[in-house]
Amino acid sequence: MTTTAAPPAVTGQGGSIGLVQASALYIAAVLGTGILALPALAATVAGPASILSVVAVLLLSIPLAGTFAALAARHPDSGGVATYVRMALGPTAARVAGYLFYFGVSAGTPVVAVLGASYVVAIFGGEPWAVVIVAVALFVPPFLSNAWGLRVSGRVQLVLTGALVAIVVFVVALASPAAQATNFTPFMPHGWAGVGAAISLFVWAFAGWEAVTHIAGEFANPRRTIPIATAIAIVAVGAAYLALQLVTVGVLGEAAGDTAVPLLTLVATAAPGVGPAVVAAVAAVVALGVLNAYLGAFAKLGASLGRDGDLPHWLARGAEAGGVPRRSLLVVGALAATYLTALVVSGLDLTPFILIHTTCMVVVYALGMVAAVRILRRWSIGWWLAVVSVVLVAGLVVLAGATLFIPAALALAAVVVTVIQRRRNAPVPRAL
DSSP, rough: OOOOOOOOOOOOOSBBBHHHHHHHHHHHHHTHHHHHHHHHHHHHHGGGGGGHHHHHHHHHHHHHHHHHHHHHHHHHTTTTHHHHHHHHHOHHHHEEEEEEEEIIIIGGHHHHHHHHHHHHHHHHHHOOHOOOOOHHHHHHHHHHHHHHHHHHHHHHHHHHHHHHHHHHHHHHHHHHOOGGGGGGGSTTHHHHHHHHHHHHHHOOOOOOOOTGGGGGGGGGSHHHHHHHHHHHHHHHHHHHHHHHHHHHHHHHGGGGSSSSSSSHHHHHHOOOHHHHHHHHHHHHHHHHHHHHHHHHHHHHHHHHHTTEEEEEGGGGGTOOOOOOHHHHHHHHHHHHHHHHHHHHHTTOOOHHHHHOOOOHHHHHHHHHHHHHHHHSSSTHHHHHHHHHHHHHHHHHHHGGGGGHHHHHHHHHHHHHHHHHHHHHSSSOOOOO
């Protein structure tokens, strides 16, 4: 059993990912698939006041993102949150955090693929089984990209994120002339309860700040690159969601939630001939970008868990900075295939898998923020951000309610592994 209190020392100035590529990874991890559905869903539950929910969640995400930036900049290691928890709370808590992310949060990967595939199939037509085929196809490029290593993956991510931002700008510019002032009244048809519901939805949209911590060791000069990349991502993601929310409310109004592919409806309203091609590009770019960022993070985490004795040592290869964790990536592929199969069996019902993802994510955040309070320099900016984040995440844990049984089961598995390892490592009493 590993009892290391700190991650391996990081030599030099880090890896090969510079500021531009780092910013692209952050933007893709956070902006994600939320743009495909969340603006319309939020408009449905809160009306025009959903604009306030975007601003609220953006402001709430700042201390969380800032805390993860402070942690990753000072302790760049492939273990990410699990490493920080190990330093502050010990190996068992670290194992819990690692299992939650590796086995629980990863349930969201097939959701990403299916969301993107659903848009493509809806645009071009096809049977329901076509969604599964397209979803599988969307997994292939990110797996190949990460199998070649993060130097290639980072360049691919730069292209994907650049295209994503350009498409968001294009969609907003194309659709905004069709906005009508009457769609902004009444501003708060469902009261503050509607705004609260929209805030809960946008928590999914602004999650992802922790994903890049697993590849922080690949960044050139992490102490400088990570905080700046985080700030760039906050501005870019916030501006994108705020612009999309304004356009969604202004153009679609009360009809925003009447379709499963709201961006298609949004663009087709303004430019029927161009809409299908634009939305197809949005769906494909978003899914590929998010999968590319998260698959690399999951693979690095699995390798670090093997290195630290939390998973079989066979997975450890590639945990070091610059290493390519192909063995762990194979396991990530098996997990994705398992979850996708379960998703197909459920009739492509995304809700249970989203709940697994978000609930495990909230608990990982809680552990990470508590760890940050203990290991960041007291009274520093990062420490204060962590203190604020602990309070905010505690509220999210309370809201999770009954779905906490999922991370509880993974936590129990981590504790069982700890007990087994301690018994194996216990000294054998000598016979008298």
